[in-house]
Amino acid sequence: MLLAVLIANSVGNILVERFHGVPAEERLHWRSFLVKLGADNLKGAKNEELYVASHKSVYIVYTVLGDVAVYVVGKDEYDELALAEVIFVITSAIKDACGKAPTERLFLDKYGKICLCLDEIVWTGILENTEKDRIKRLIRLKPPNEF
Template sequence: MEHSCPLIKNVLLLDSEGKRVAVKYFCDEWPSLASKLAFEKSIFAKTQRTNARTEAEIGMFDGYIVVYKFIADLHFYVTGGDDENELILATVLQGFFDAVSLLLRNNVDKRTVLENLDLIFLCIDEIVDGGIILETEANVIAAKVAMRGADADVPLSEQTISQALATAREHLARSLLK
């Protein structure tokens, strides 16, 4: 197992004070909210003063490899295990970074990100699935987030939905009666 697939431990987007903008953890090494926040705080403190604006930077912190890149008041991080291939992590980071730039039309700052937070969440969801790298090409990620190509009208059978709702109602009733 250990020498199999590259795994991403987490993807973090923090602001210039180290506060969460959007984060996603893919493993249970940080079981509680407190441990997650402590990790973010420690990573932020250790990278805050570095200049990761032109090239992605990297470091080993708390036993993890962290690659990171900053733009405006945003800090992008991707974390992997201590034996992970650094360049794979860097590729994921670059994909995330570029996809966000594409989706926000190069207006990457905290305000714009917060105003389009749905896109950011979807973006992370399209890059990593349960720790496994799903896609690293920024164009493809952005297209999938925007559901480009899905506009062709798809007829939805009302029946299925109402069936589903009926099941739901029935189920609710049953659980209430229990």
């Protein structure tokens, strides 16, 4: 299961978060842990260079994209390789929505579209869509043609 998808700015403020199957009392711990992890390791990181960690029997894959950091947390079948695919889809959706690697301002300008993309990529802790064209079609709120 995908436990969390978090996107934070360069100073550690959470811009978007999606938790699945994580009790409310544990969410603060995960927020602070992930932001600290990024603060320790992402200084000077290249765009879309993947970093991997594990904590409490879960896997964490994170990266920098422009001025934002993207964190994906998973367990069980969502190991490092599966999370790498998830984070690739998320970063490419963000780049498509923004037109390039985002600054914080550009990210916030495209916030609604990015949230729609995240909802189409991950639904209730399961990776739903990985195809860029399908995600674009779904966020336009038109029914898919293949049915």
